[in-house]
Amino acid sequence: AVAAPAIAQSMPELKWRLQSGFPKSLDTIYGAAEVIAKFVSEATDGKFQIQPFAAGEIVGTPQVADAVGNGTIEMGHTCSYYYFGKDPTFAIGTALPFGLNARQMNAWLYHGTGNDILNEFYAKHNMYGMPAGNTGVQMGGWFRKEIKTPQDLQGLKMRIAGLAGMVMAKLGAVPQQIPGGDIYPALERGTIDAAEWVGPYDDEKLGFAKVAPYYYYPGFWEGGPAIHLFINQTKWKELPKAYQAILTTAAAYANGDMLAKYDARNPAALRRLLGAGTQLRPFSPEILEAAYKAANEVYDEVSAKNPDFKKVYESVRGFRNEEYLWFQVAEYAYDTFMIRQRARG
Amino acid sequence: AVAAPAIAQSMPELKWRLQSGFPKSLDTIYGAAEVIAKFVSEATDGKFQIQPFAAGEIVGTPQVADAVGNGTIEMGHTCSYYYFGKDPTFAIGTALPFGLNARQMNAWLYHGTGNDILNEFYAKHNMYGMPAGNTGVQMGGWFRKEIKTPQDLQGLKMRIAGLAGMVMAKLGAVPQQIPGGDIYPALERGTIDAAEWVGPYDDEKLGFAKVAPYYYYPGFWEGGPAIHLFINQTKWKELPKAYQAILTTAAAYANGDMLAKYDARNPAALRRLLGAGTQLRPFSPEILEAAYKAANEVYDEVSAKNPDFKKVYESVRGFRNEEYLWFQVAEYAYDTFMIRQRARG
Numbered sequence: 001a002v003a004a005p006a007i008a009q010s011m012p013e014l015k016w017r018l019q020s021g022f023p024k025s026l027d028t029i030y031g032a033a034e035v036i037a038k039f040v041s042e043a044t045d046g047k048f049q050i051q052p053f054a055a056g057e058i059v060g061t062p063q064v065a066d067a068v069g070n071g072t073i074e075m076g077h078t079c080s081y082y083y084f085g086k087d088p089t090f091a092i093g094t095a096l097p098f099g100l101n102a103r104q105m106n107a108w109l110y111h112g113t114g115n116d117i118l119n120e121f122y123a124k125h126n127m128y129g130m131p132a133g134n135t136g137v138q139m140g141g142w143f144r145k146e147i148k149t150p151q152d153l154q155g156l157k158m159r160i161a162g163l164a165g166m167v168m169a170k171l172g173a174v175p176q177q178i179p180g181g182d183i184y185p186a187l188e189r190g191t192i193d194a195a196e197w198v199g200p201y202d203d204e205k206l207g208f209a210k211v212a213p214y215y216y217y218p219g220f221w222e223g224g225p226a227i228h229l230f231i232n233q234t235k236w237k238e239l240p241k242a243y244q245a246i247l248t249t250a251a252a253y254a255n256g257d258m259l260a261k262y263d264a265r266n267p268a269a270l271r272r273l274l275g276a277g278t279q280l281r282p283f284s285p286e287i288l289e290a291a292y293k294a295a296n297e298v299y300d301e302v303s304a305k306n307p308d309f310k311k312v313y314e315s316v317r318g319f320r321n322e323e324y325l326w327f328q329v330a331e332y333a334y335d336t337f338m339i340r341q342r343a344r345g
Numbered sequence: 346a347v348a349a350p351a352i353a354q355s356m357p358e359l360k361w362r363l364q365s366g367f368p369k370s371l372d373t374i375y376g377a378a379e380v381i382a383k384f385v386s387e388a389t390d391g392k393f394q395i396q397p398f399a400a401g402e403i404v405g406t407p408q409v410a411d412a413v414g415n416g417t418i419e420m421g422h423t424c425s426y427y428y429f430g431k432d433p434t435f436a437i438g439t440a441l442p443f444g445l446n447a448r449q450m451n452a453w454l455y456h457g458t459g460n461d462i463l464n465e466f467y468a469k470h471n472m473y474g475m476p477a478g479n480t481g482v483q484m485g486g487w488f489r490k491e492i493k494t495p496q497d498l499q500g501l502k503m504r505i506a507g508l509a510g511m512v513m514a515k516l517g518a519v520p521q522q523i524p525g526g527d528i529y530p531a532l533e534r535g536t537i538d539a540a541e542w543v544g545p546y547d548d549e550k551l552g553f554a555k556v557a558p559y560y561y562y563p564g565f566w567e568g569g570p571a572i573h574l575f576i577n578q579t580k581w582k583e584l585p586k587a588y589q590a591i592l593t594t595a596a597a598y599a600n601g602d603m604l605a606k607y608d609a610r611n612p613a614a615l616r617r618l619l620g621a622g623t624q625l626r627p628f629s630p631e632i633l634e635a636a637y638k639a640a641n642e643v644y645d646e647v648s649a650k651n652p653d654f655k656k657v658y659e660s661v662r663g664f665r666n667e668e669y670l671w672f673q674v675a676e677y678a679y680d681t682f683m684i685r686q687r688a689r690g
Contacts, residue, residue, distance in 0.1 A: 010390045042590035043388060045355045101680060103448065103481070103608055110602055111609035136448070137675040199675065218679035245387035249594035256601045257455055263448055264456035267667040270674065280674065288682050321687060322612040328684040329615065329625065330482040330544065334563035335446060335680075337633050339673040342666060 010240050011047050018052045019068075021061040021078025023180070026202055028261045029227060030054065032133045032254040033077040036229065039250040040243075048243055050075065065090070068230045069126040076230040077132060080118075084162040086125070089308040091163045092316060093118050093129065095225035097295040099316055102134045102224030102259055104323040109226065112319045121308050128236040132251040133227030133258035136266075140216035140283055141196030142208040144187065147216070147283075150290040159183055159195035163298060164221030170294035171287075180206070187211040196221075200269035201262060209278040216281050220291055227258065355585050356392050363397045364413075366406040366423025368525070371547055373606045374572060375399065377478045377599040378422040381574065384595040385588075393588055395420065410435070413575045414471040421575040422477060425463075429507040431470070434653040436508045437661060438463050438474065440570035442640040444661055447479045447569030447604055449668040454571065457664045466653050473581040477596040478572030478603035481611075485561035485628055486541030487553040489532065492561070492628075495635040504528055504540035508643060509566030515639035516632075525551070532556040541566075545614035546607060554623040561626050565636055572603065 018037065022030040033052035040048050059067045064076035065083040080093030092099075100108055108114035109131050122129045141160070147153060154172040165175030176192050186192045188211040195212070196219060197203045209215070229251045239247070274280065283291075299317075303310035363382065367375040378397035385393050404412045409421035410428040425438030437444075445453055453459035454476050467474045486505070492498060499517040510520030521537050531537045533556040540557065541564060542548045554560070574596045584592070619625065628636075644662075648655035 039590050039594050043587050043594065045587050098683065098686070101676070101683075103604065106601060106605040107608035110605040137679045139675055200671070218675040218682070220679065220682070223679050223683070240390075242388050242390050245384050246591065246594070249384050249388065249591070249598045252598035252601055253594045256451060256597055259448065260452040260455040263452035263668065263671070267671040270671055271667075282678055285682075289686075292682075292686060320683075322616075323608065324680075324684055324687045326545070326608070326612040326615055327680065328687070330484055330563040331446070332680060332684060333627055334482045334565065334568050335669075335672065335677060337563070337565070337630075337637075338443065338446075338568070338665075339669055339677060341443070341634075341637055342669045342673070 010242055011044060012240065013047050014243070015049045015051065016074035016235075017058060018050050018075040018077055019058045019064050019073045020052055020054055021064050021076065021082060022055055024054045025205060026198070028201065028258060028265065029133060029135065029198075031261070032227065032258045035254045035257055036077070036132065036247075036250045039253060040246055043246045043250070044243070048246070052077070065125060065127065065230065068232050071232050071234065074232050074235050078228065078230065079225065080129070080228050081162050081225075087121075087308065088163065088302050088306060089121050089312055092309070092312045093122075093226065093228055095222040096299075096313065096316055097164055097167050097221035098292055099223050100320055100323065101327075102136045104320065104327070105134060105224040105226050106131065106255070107323065108316065108319045113315060114319075117312055117315055121312065122230070123233060124308075126233045127230045128233045129228045129230050130248060130251045131226045132229035132254045134255065135198055135222070135225055135227075135262050136259055137199075137224060138196070138219035138222040139199050139203065140219045141194055142187065142203070142212035143194040143214040143216060144190070144212045145193065146214050146281065147287065149284065149286050153287070156194060157192045159186070159192055160221070163295075163302075164196075166298045167221065167291055167294045170297060171290055184208065184211065199262065199266050200273055201265040204269045204273055209273055209276055213277060213279045214281050215273065215278045216283055218283070220283065220288060226255075229254075355587055356389060357585065358392050359588070360394045360396065361419035361580075362403060363395050363420040363422055364403045364409050364418045365397055365399055366409050366421065366427060367400050369399045370550060371543070373546065373603060373610065374478060374480065374543075376606070377572065377603045380599045380602055381422070381477065381592075381595045384598060385591055388591045388595070389588070393591070397422070410470060410472065410575065413577050416577050416579065419577050419580050423573065423575065424570065425474070425573050426507050426570075432466075432653065433508065433647050433651060434466050434657055437654070437657045438467075438571065438573055440567040441644075441658065441661055442509055442512050442566035443637055444568050445665055445668065446672075447481045449665065449672070450479060450569040450571050451476065451600070452668065453661065453664045458660060459664075462657055462660055466657065467575070468578060469653075471578045472575045473578045474573045474575050475593060475596045476571045477574035477599045479600065480543055480567070480570055480572075480607050481604055482544075482562075482569065483541070483564035483567040484544050484548065485564045486539055487532065487548070487557035488539040488559040488561060489535070489557045490538065491559050491626065492632065494629065494631050498632070501539060502537045504531070504537055505566070508640075508647075509541075511643045512566065512636055512639045515642060516635055529553065529556065544607065544611050545618055546610040549614045549618055554618055554621055558622060558624045559626050560618065560623045561628055563628070565628065565633060574599075
């Protein structure tokens with residue numbers, strides 16, 4: 001009789017709503033919300049129920065951060081950079097152009113102060129965030145025509161947003177914001193000349209190859225984009241410690257699981273795309289170098305106006321410099337040999 | 346009154362012992378056991394207690410698999426390949442020479458049937474295994490003299506074990522099995538000519554640079570070694586589903602956390618090692634190619650005798666071929682550009 005209230009207090013019955021920023025058709029990235037909900041339910045014998053909703057079912061993707069912050073919903077699973085318009089600092093939680101690759105992003109978040117300084121920022125929006133997915137380097141997107149030099153970007157209408165859009169604009173392109181479902185007809189009609197989406201597994205479903213056959217890489221604006229689980233900060237603080245631990249580990253499971261799933265699914269999708277006529281093209285060194293320079297200009301400009309951005313950006317920049325000191329040694333040498341050996345058959 | 350027994354049944358009080366295969370001095374890899382214990386305790390309000398023991402405290406590292414299988418201890422956190430002597434199939438759970446990199450290993454384990462086929466094998470030893478850590482590519486180790494060609498490996502006494510030792514033996518080297526603490530004096534006296542350990546962060550502590558200044562990369566025998574949490578299979582099956590979920594997600598947290606920690610710590614350690622006179626050297630293409638050929642011969646020989654090995658090896662080999670099809674595109678192009686740009690300052 002003494003123990004019962006303690007148990008009731010430590011494992012209350014909760015029903016939370018999780019608004020995903022993604023449609024169910026993006027099954028890998030949307031699926032992470034289901035993975036989190038499943039583990040939390042199992043770990044609590046069903047006492048802590050999380051119900052995931054596909055993009056737009058409660059609020060639209062652009063409203064997820066506001067809805068989490070004001071408590072309309074308890075949680076969101078979405079990209080921090082979608083809220084770039086509220087404050088550009090949000091962008092860094094997902095990816096900076098020429099930022100960290102997926103492993104480096106995890107290293108920065110978990111062991112390089114990343115989670116801490118991002119949460120100082122998210123707290124201003126009454127949210128607590130934790131990493132809950134990564135896609136790996138994304139592709140550079142689909143282009144109707146080949147682009148070889150920075151000059152070829154002049155006037156190019158490209159579906160791309162946020163900081164990446166600002167970088168593209170500096171290079172003379174015209175960034176367009178178009179929802180996923182409207183990209184195909186826009187490319188087909190020539191309303192836009194190019195569009196970036198995710199990578200082979202997700203891109204294949206939208207059938208871009210038929211209307212924009214040149215598939216460029218790498219998506220230099222997303223070297224290892226993190227997807228966040230955002231929790232209303234007040235609700236987070238009220239959670240029993242046991243539920244905080246369960247949610248933290250379930251999100252960590254989803255974080256590794258999503259990357260593993262993309263890594264397992266992208267190769268076959270790429271093979272099918274190539275078989276269907278997709279023309280794979282690397283961005284030229286000239287384009288990458290011009291974009292790198294433009295990105296640094298954007299960072300200087302935004303930093304000059306926004307101290308939060310400056311603080312988080314400088315943390316990423318310093319960390320990146322250290323990370324590549326190490327990654328250029330054993331990791332890069334290993335992959336280089338394995339890639340060369342594979343090409344030899 | 347009705348609810349109480351159900352709660353008691355679903356959240357029993359358990360005290361489990363976890364024998365780590367690692368000494369506390371390897372704080373990153375040993376620390377994963379503490380991370381798992383901490384989260385499991387928090388998630389269960391202290392009802393499921395896991396006590397980690399450092400290498401040798403209950404049984405020695407070479408006995409962990411037996412002790413987990415026969416129930417002397419409930420869990421071990423160790424490298425599957427340490428049990429290579431029981432059956433070479435154990436090696437594949439950790440790393441094959443020229444096998445998968447860390448991300449590919451996770452993709453294979455979680456979404457490429459890896460966990461399933463390994464657990465079919467571990468079940469024969471009454472264990473259930475789950476990934477619980479990864480070091481990333483290891484370094485090739487410390488050499489008293491430079492080695493430039495496969496001829497320089499002739500008669501070289503090197504501290505290296507398992508399949509990697511078999512590969513080195515085919516190249517004419519003489520593999521030696523020496524515990525971590527005995528490596529330094531053996532190198533100093535010249536009893537051995539070379540030794541592999543882990544990577545910059547762990548290697549730095551043992552001070553090898555003073556007695557064997559040539560630090561080679563990559564450790565081609567460990568492209569992305571997984572560390573396993575082994576659980577006595579009978580005990581695992583008896584666990585309430587909630588505890589299984591909690592353990593699974595805590596292990597997944599540790600899995601990502603260890604890699605993030607190594608990635609965050611290795612750069613500064615490498616910088617300090619270089620500052621202290623370590624001579625960084627890549628293995629030459631001739632050595633890597635000779636080792637690749639030797640590794641394939643080893644796999645053919647072991648596969649001919651061991652159907653379990655053959656089955657798991659072929660799964661890894663096929664998966665690796667698909668993975669590098671994808672990794673050579675966006676991932677490799679991104680890292681290539683970032684490494685080049687960093688070198689330019």
